Ligand SMILES: NC(=O)C1=CN([C@@H]2O[C@H](COP(=O)(O)OP(=O)(O)OC[C@H]3O[C@@H](n4cnc5c(N)ncnc54)[C@H](OP(=O)(O)O)[C@@H]3O)[C@@H](O)[C@H]2O)C=CC1
């Protein structure tokens with residue numbers, strides 16, 4: 478039986494814990510709140526995220542003791558929002574992860590450091606990238622809870638690691654396939670959140686589907702330019718790990734990023750939108766990281782710049798989207 482440490486108690490951690498445990502893995506599940514752990518042990522449900530999912534307590538082992546959960550596992554799955562990764566992982570001893578395989582399910586960058594989560598983990602725990610992988614693809618946790626057909630991609634420089642984790646995920650409603658473009662997949666997953674957020678802003682301002690289609694088409698070009706500047710190698714951005722994830726996030730009713738953007742477009746402040754959501758829109762943090770990274774690269778990124786001006790420089794959403802409109806073809 479594979480032993481997995483699920484790190485995080487939010488929607489995506491809950492969806493992945495469901496898939497992995499129902500496929501037969503033993504899932505030690507770290508969440509920060511003792512009350513949430515006790516509730517899960519008592520009722521078999523995560524009370525705040527995907528609360529309809531019932532867990533088999535002979536397969537999942539909730540705990541708020543991070544060291545104990547990590548020690549027992551062969552695999553670590555990181556599923557806390559990127560902004561909290563450092564807080565959580567810095568509690569672990571540097572040697573703890575030496576013999577473990579690490580999968581990040583996070584679609585964000587480490588704020589302040591402006592680096593990918595896999596790069597942070599490799600640096601902090603002195604691990605080769607071949608010990609790391611990323612879960613990507615268009616897949617909302619809410620649809621996993623409903624067992625709707627979904628597709629995941631595991632990106633890793635190690636084909637063996639990627640295939641082994643795919644095997645743990647595949648089931649009646651999840652198809653998983655391996656890819657070797659770790660950096661490209663991770664950067665695109667970060668960027669699609671910024672696009673979805675901007676798409677939500679436009680929707681909140683009253684722009685329709687015609688504008689959104691042009692926004693998303695331009696976004697693909699922006700993603701291509703940026704990812705190529707950072708990591709030039711041939712990649713087909715129409716693959717579901719890239720374009721598919723951009724589409725689902727930009728269009729889905731379940732998207733946190735689109736919902737957050739929509740509130741900004743309708744006139745909410747960042748603070749009030751965050752309070753109302755009670756879930757995390759990674760795009761808010763990603764805009765800052767990508768904007769700062771791009772100060773060196775100087776890639777033309779009109780959509781990211783517009784989002785940055787709105788969220789961090791308090792420029793009116795209506796003005797920024799109006800300016801963006803003139804740049805699109
Ligand atoms: N949701 C989805 O469908 C998908 C999400 N992802 C990615 O998964 C990652 C996790 O997101 P998701 O599960 O959606 O998160 P949610 O928005 O569902 O939940 C927020 C999570 O953040 C935690 N959190 C909030 N504040 C803190 C803090 N100060 N310190 C530590 N943890 C905190 C919450 O813990 P608590 O409950 O204790 O407050 C909770 O676990 C993100 O990178 C996201 O992009 C990827 C694919 C799909």
Ligand SMILES: O=C(CO)COP(=O)(O)O
Nearest residue numbers: 614615616617732733734
């Ligand atoms: O990454 C996701 C779907 O693939 C989830 O996106 P949101 O965080 O915007 O809900």
